[in-house]
Amino acid sequence: MRYALLFPGQGSQSVGMLAALGAPETIDTLKEASEILGWDLLGLVQSGPDDELNRTERTQPALLAAGVAVWRAWSRRCEAVPSAVAGHSLGEYSALVAAGSLDFADALKLVELRGQLMQQAVPAGTGGMVALLGLADDQVEALCADYPGDHVLEPANFNSPGQVVVAGQTEALDWLLVNAKPKGAKLAKKLAMSVPSHCSLLRGAAEQLHQRLSQIEVKAPAFPVLHNLDAEPRQNPDDIRDALRDQLFRPVRWTQTVQALVAAGAEAACECGPGKVLSGLMKRVAADVPAFALENDAGFDAALQHLGAN
Template sequence: MKYALLFPGQGSQAVGMLGKHPLAELEPTYREASEVLGWDLLKLVQEGPAEELNRTERTQPALLAASIALFRVWQRQEPPSASAYAGHSLGEYTALVAAGSLKFADALKLVELRGQLMQAAVPAGTGGMAAVLGLDDDRIEALCKSYPGSEVLEPVNYNSPGQVVVAGETAALDWLQANGKANGAKLIKRLPVSVPSHCSLMRDAADKLAEQLANTDIQAPAIPVYHNLDAQPRATADDIRLALREQLFKPVRWTQTIRALHAAGIGAYFECGPGSVLAGLNKRIVDGLQSQALEDPAALVAALSLART
């Protein structure tokens, strides 16, 4: 069975995440991350408070560490090698660590900086994101272009057919909420985030991140990593740096990514990290897809059995 490991992004974090797995299996990775970052990631993940964990510059390294901790649990079972990796937004960094392209310590520092730059790019309260349900991609793009104001309003996460997240400035999002249903949307839900990720408001942040990426050691991945930008793997350090820069201000094309993996013959998809958001999305992208999360030990055992068939 050809399988892919998928790594989640922001929104999957929670105090006590991966709590069904024995802490003894995860703790060494959390402690390693704490030493790299200079703050107690283990305590934050285990005890919170949630408000601190949900700060973007804390969320990103915490989620990366949790997903890598679970990846190491998976690897200790000596599974057959995955055929591909992919990650949703932040999860792309986790995928690159798993593939040996980025060192864990370097990735932690990068995503902490990424979070800081994202938060600093747009003043609190002036931007955000909203999930739009019930419209196809073309209609959402047309709806955003029809906004009569000058503020940014852009589709940024193509998560599954009929589910796209839009990012932009507050006035534009207010207009979207007021007018979306009249234009065919079934539901428009504002997300509890203060950062309008993956839109043009992040260009300056991306340029600053690129400076750090230029000084970070990046290797060719041992296993193909499919990137958010265009659902294609990359083989060289410079191409990976460019993809990570552009990912910050261009959409996450998750639907396209899963379809590309499916077309490449991937038969099973395992979400390696907290939560099961991606596993749910994947089943809506391709009918009958074998997609499951590894967030509890029983699910991990079942996934191992499937991977070995």
């Protein structure tokens, strides 16, 4: 059976994540990441504290390591190569490591830098993100375009039909919170995100990230990795570098990505990392494609049984 792998991004982290996964790759990979980074990533994941794990420059390498740990455990137990893979935002880096495009050590240091650049790009308290439910993608785009001020307000994550996250400056987000429901939104909720990801406020950070990317070896992926930018795979290393740069200040087109995975023949999807966020979105975008969260042994067993791979 053809299947896709999905790698989660920021927001899926929690202290103790993957503790219910008995695979030895979990501890081994987190230990390896600690040695590469020079700080105790394993201890942070196991014991916290929460506020430290939730610091962007800590969250990003911790989630990347968690995704790679699950991938290593999965690839030991499942010989079938995925038909394609994708990662949500930060998860795109985990997907590229799994496909052999990025070296694990390079990717860890890269996403640590990515987190630092993102935090530095927008002063604390001046930007953020708001989740909107109940509006179509084009309605969200029109709503942002209707903002009468001169602050940034842009769609950032097209997560599923009727679920879009908007990023921007605080003044514009305050306007959105007041005006979204009169325009038809069922819910408008400010997220606990200090960084307005995937909008033009991060263009400068993206250029700095690209400078570092130019110094890192990037290989052609062993299997297709669909990029957030346009749900298209890339083979050329420079094209992959450019996609990772642009991803930082342009929206995550997750709905389109899931639709492309299904169109490419995926008959099931496995979420390769902590949490069940992407499994839930899969059900909203492609309800007839079974989705399995590989965050624990039960999820592994269910996925392997469904794929006929155990």
